[in-house]
Amino acid sequence: MRRYLNQLVSSARRQWYLIPIALFLFVWLATRMRANPVLFFQFLVDGIRLGFVYALIALGYTMVYGIVRLINFAHGDVFMVGAFTAYYATTRYHWGFLPAMLLAMVVCAFLAVIIERVAYKPLRDAPRIAALITAIGMSFFLEYFTALDFVFTPNFISYVPLPIIFQPWEIGGVTFSNVMLIVMAITTALMLLLWFIVYRTKMGKAMRAVAWDKPTARLMGIDVDMVITFTFALGAALAAVGGMLYVIVYPQIRTFLGAMPGLKAFIAAVFGGIGSIPGAFIGSLIIGMVETLSQGYISSLMRDAIVFSILILVLLFKPTGLFGEASKEKA
């Protein structure tokens, strides 16, 4: 306890300039809340809903980064393919919500496995920048290929009819909806499932071992390539659900829709501490709320600038994020 306090005091002494900033933010938010509490809580609720969607994408980033130290730039596009799969399954083929979701998960898992096999696996021993370039090339390819007229077309498509009938209700003036509850329930369920896989199964143990020390894991008889492929598939399946939920919340689909949420989710993963699963979740919630609050109170144009500034600030003051392991990353 005393040690913890000492640590707190010493870190406060080192980063004292953060205290007035935090105080200012707190006072600013408090005055906004007093001025119009209903609006404030509405922004907060919307932000939480968005954060739950981001969490599903951020988990994939964080798992892949934790295991192969690669920023998988194509992840946002896998998310987009998930959204499109669900859209076509529910509108053109009249599948139900859950079957469409499962289909999207399977399709994206396959896609991610192919991407990993083609673009990343051959480069595992090459300079890391090479894999980064292929990741960017893959993202480019997926975005522009799917934007061709005979694939998904480059246009915005409205998602009608939605697979869930939107039912809003009010509590004290703040609007909630069944969509929000479904988003929260599915994300929570998947997070629990992920936690179970990572911490309670043999595969999860292998994943943690590979993330910790690849050569030793291999010496212990773990099929490292298998584990990496599995991680990609798992992350993509989660992103597929995220894509589906995202286009249900914001029913406008386009092949370039993955890039921004992908980046934001990545920021959330860094904010929470890259490599950390709870970090990705908490980081996503915070980024979601920051986004809706800054959109509501400052301007929608500045929204992205603020989210990106947060990334810069996090990297400046606490690059390992909220839950990152300092000893592993620091050189």
Added chain:
Amino acid sequence: MSETTGTKARSNVVSVLLSRRTMYWLLGVLAALAFPHVIGNDYYLDMVIMILMWAALAEAYNISGGFGGQFSLGHSAFLGIGAYTSTILFWKLGVSPWLGMIPGALFAAVIALLLGGVTLRLRGPFLGLASLAFTEVAHIVAVNWRPMTRGSEGIGIPYKPGLANMIFSSKADYFYLALALAGGVVLITWLISRSRLGHYLIAVRENQEAARALGVNTTKIKVTGLVISAILTAIGGTFYAQYILYIDPALMTFDMSIKFPLIAVVGGIGTVWGPVLGAAIMVPLSQILRSTISGSVSGLDLALYGLLLILVVLFMPHGLLVEIQQRFRRWRTAKGGGHAADH
């Protein structure tokens, strides 16, 4: 003792001056000077100018990204800073871009110092992330700070040809300028690659712990590399603005930022001539793809571009230049082996 080394040095100088190498260089310079007049076609000349500009930019990236191994995803922000600073000074105050490029370069250097100073202490993709985020912020600032930047409309630079304004009426003059820029950046990179700084940068890239154990201040070296890279990129930005005569916030985007490492990686990152080769391939390639394919199916060129990128990196992860060198060496040893068998 000293006399002998003295004569040796003198004879070295003479032999260098008379060597074939120098002759080739002289011939190359002459050919370059005559080049725009021989070509005489503005379309190809424009392409060559763009190649030279991108060679300079990718080479600037190469200093920190290739030799130092620190990859940034925000070099377009440095480019934009250079372009906007000199352009705004020229447009609002009439300052010559020759002078305006200095504050632009300094501004970029300060940003590089700030971003690098903090993120390069750490291992991991933190510089890439911070610079990517900085680019987005710079983009949004350029869009919204309308009195200074005119927002998304962009700034058209008043066309007043003249050496002092760095605006020329003939493409040939731009060609010489671009050649000087690319030549200068390549020369700087070459000098760095042979200097102590260059060796430190490579040492840090290859094995940071070992470099540190041998007394290299690794953070300082990495930041120095990034600052030099940012300064040269900003100067390239001024050239860009003066050549295109129009700048807009699209200059500072992720798509623009990835062109830097892309060209360098395709050509051969971490080598002096790799980025030049990369620019000579990628710039015409993207133009040809755009003009031939996008006419029939729009967007296909960019999809192909992505695919091509993956293939090039997959089959030549160390770049085209290194690949060619290796093939040549293998071919020569194979030939040499054949000779040995003959005798």
